[in-house]
Amino acid sequence: MARYRIATIEGDGIGPEVTRAATAVLTEACGADTLAFDGLEGGAGHYRRSGEVLPDETFAGCRDADAILHGAAGLPGVVYPDGTEVGNDLHLRLRFRLDLYANVRPIKLLPGVLSPLRAFEGGGIDYVIVRENTEGLYASRGAGVLLRDEIASDSLVVTRKGTERVARFAFDLAARRSGAPRDGQRRVTVCDKANILRSYAFFRRICDEVHAGYPGIAIDYAYADAITVHMLKRPDFYDVIVAENMFGDIISDLGAATVGGMGISPSGEIGDTHALFQGAHGSAPDIAGQNAASPIATILSGAMMLRWLGDRKHDADLARAADRVEAAVATTLRDGRAVPRDLGGAATCTEVTDAVRRALA
The missing domain is CATH 3.40.718.10 (Isopropylmalate Dehydrogenase)
Known part of the structure; x- marks a missing residue:
């Protein structure tokens, strides 16, 4: 049985693609019995269908989970009557309701990145x-x-x-x-x-x-x-x-x-008892469904999640898995095995994900 439950909101645009890429890499790094990814609804698309950007059951799932992994949210034209974007409201509501008071953005130049x-x-x-x-x-x-x-x-x-x-x-x-x-x-x-x-x-x-x-x-x-x-x-x-x-x-x-840009930039929103992790980029609806997005930012956000969860749960295995994920990403980029398009390469989202998984193995 999995030891940790991860509330997972794929969201909009490229969100589902990069989230699934990250969960595949994290499962490879930690093993199938360590993390359980609990898929939850939310975002601009869900608002358009239901009138809710953050359903009560999604909030409860996030509140009760060990950590939160989020893809991206937001769609063109999906706005509130005051003109503000609906998609941003998803993580803003989680931020305030869960008191995620520290937004953490690592700025690190990775090997192989110009x-x-x-x-x-x-x-x-x-x-x-x-x-x-x-x-x-x-x-x-x-x-x-x-x-x-x-x-x-x-x-x-x-x-x-x-x-x-x-x-x-x-x-x-x-x-x-x-x-x-x-x-x-x-x-x-x-x-x-x-x-x-x-x-x-x-x-x-x-x-x-x-x-x-x-x-x-x-x-x-x-x-x-x-x-x-x-x-x-x-x-x-x-x-x-x-x-x-x-x-x-x-x-x-x-x-x-x-x-290197937003496509490889991770982020975490961290409080005393809860934390949410997502790539720093937006939902990029113009390339959604084309297998063209870079999953690197979400994968590295997943590594941040493992490290935070390892510290919180006193689980050194998670910290070691985070180190391995970051090393696998660095190896993939340094060796040019699968360079995503936003960094000047031609690799698809799937190809980048598979290359990182092979580097882990």
Whole structure:
């Protein structure tokens, strides 16, 4: 009998293809008796059919599972009356209801991947962006003001509790890492606009207070506009970056572009008791059903899931399986066995998946 139940939402567009690819790889890495993937409904397509983006039974399945694996959600034209996208609401509802307060985006240049930052190929890009996931500007979603079709406003929310816990998450993560590629220094960079807005000055001050409990880790600061330059000019300086919700959202996509794009960028949304993992890309409905999508981001998100679950359950086998999955992906890309189309190759989703499975074996 499987030891861990994984709530699995395939979603829309390429979501089913990349989810099935990831579950095949994870089963190969862990064995058939370790993980049980419990398929659940949700997303824009389900909303169009039923009027619900996140059915009650899907939420209950996610709440009660050991972890959540999500493909992608969203379809063109499927929007709420206020114009916001339905697909995004699936994981946003899970995020808030399960209190998944830390969005974790690894930015790592894999072997065999050509970066636009050629000077840093060969191991020069390896950092993690930790984005506060439940507050900031996005806390206004569904609660902003539109007045007489003339004025629209949304409020940016920063609380002590929210900032303290995401800052602590970032420093704890830095303590487990090996430091920045440039100098080996364990470092947390606080990304904000503390020079302009009181909310961000407050965010920085709380990060400073949390830092006092981590004497072995350096703290660094960067304004949100300046860091977009630094991430291109000196990415090897960074180890862990912590940011407010919207800034973290923006800079994490920039970071992904420096290491090959969204198609190979994993992500996790993590709380104290629950976590959801998905590729950082969207549902790409224009290539859905063509076997053209890259499954790499979802496969690597699955590896993140195994590592988180292994830590939570004190199961070293899961951590070893995560290492093997990441090594198999690196081998597949480095050796050119099956390079997905978004990286300049011609391999289909199925071919990439099969190559990673063979590398595992």
